[in-house]
Amino acid sequence: xxxxxxxxxxxxxxxxxxxxxxxxxxxxxxxxxxxxxxxxxxxxxxxxxxxxxxxxxxxxxxxxxxxxxxxxxxxxxxxxxxxxxxxxxxxxxxxxxxxx
Numbered sequence: 001x002x003x004x005x006x007x008x009x010x011x012x013x014x015x016x017x018x019x020x021x022x023x024x025x026x027x028x029x030x031x032x033x034x035x036x037x038x039x040x041x042x043x044x045x046x047x048x049x050x051x052x053x054x055x056x057x058x059x060x061x062x063x064x065x066x067x068x069x070x071x072x073x074x075x076x077x078x079x080x081x082x083x084x085x086x087x088x089x090x091x092x093x094x095x096x097x098x099x100x
Contacts, residue, residue, distance in 0.1 A: 003028040011041040021050050021057040021084075029060050033068065041074060045097075048079040053087055065096065076100060 002018025002025050015032045017025070033043060045061065047053075065075060076098045080088060088099060 003032050005032045007037065007040075008044060011039050012044055013037070013040045013042070014044045014046050016046040016048070017050050019049055019051045021047070021053040021060075023054075023056040026056065026060060029064075030067075033064055041072070042076060043068070043073050044076040044078055046078050047081070047084055050084055051081065053084050058087075058091055058093070061093070061097070074098065 002020065004016045006014050006016070008014040013033070013036055015029070017029075036043075043064070061077070075096065077088065077093065078100050080099065085099070088094065088097075093099065
């Protein structure tokens with residue numbers, strides 16, 4: 001499986017994506033945020049290992065926000081490699097996510 005989750009600290013849920021963030025991980029990605037602990041205030045998508053990302057990954061990120069709408073989460077995308085960061089920049093994802 002290329003999606004792993006963990007409580008990073010008591011109120012941050014980390015979703016760590018593997019090398020490829022594309023349609024092949026859609027089910028695993030959806031499951032990663034389907035049953036969050038009540039203490040969670042931040043959802044961090046960690047892209048440390050991600051070398052490839054396509055438009056379906058962008059859609060999955062937006063869908064996550066849509067599914068969780070109405071809940072006061074802070075959404076963070078972290079540790080992007082330069083090619084992935086460029087895709088997020090071109091797509092203006094910095095308007096919807098904190099990119100760190």
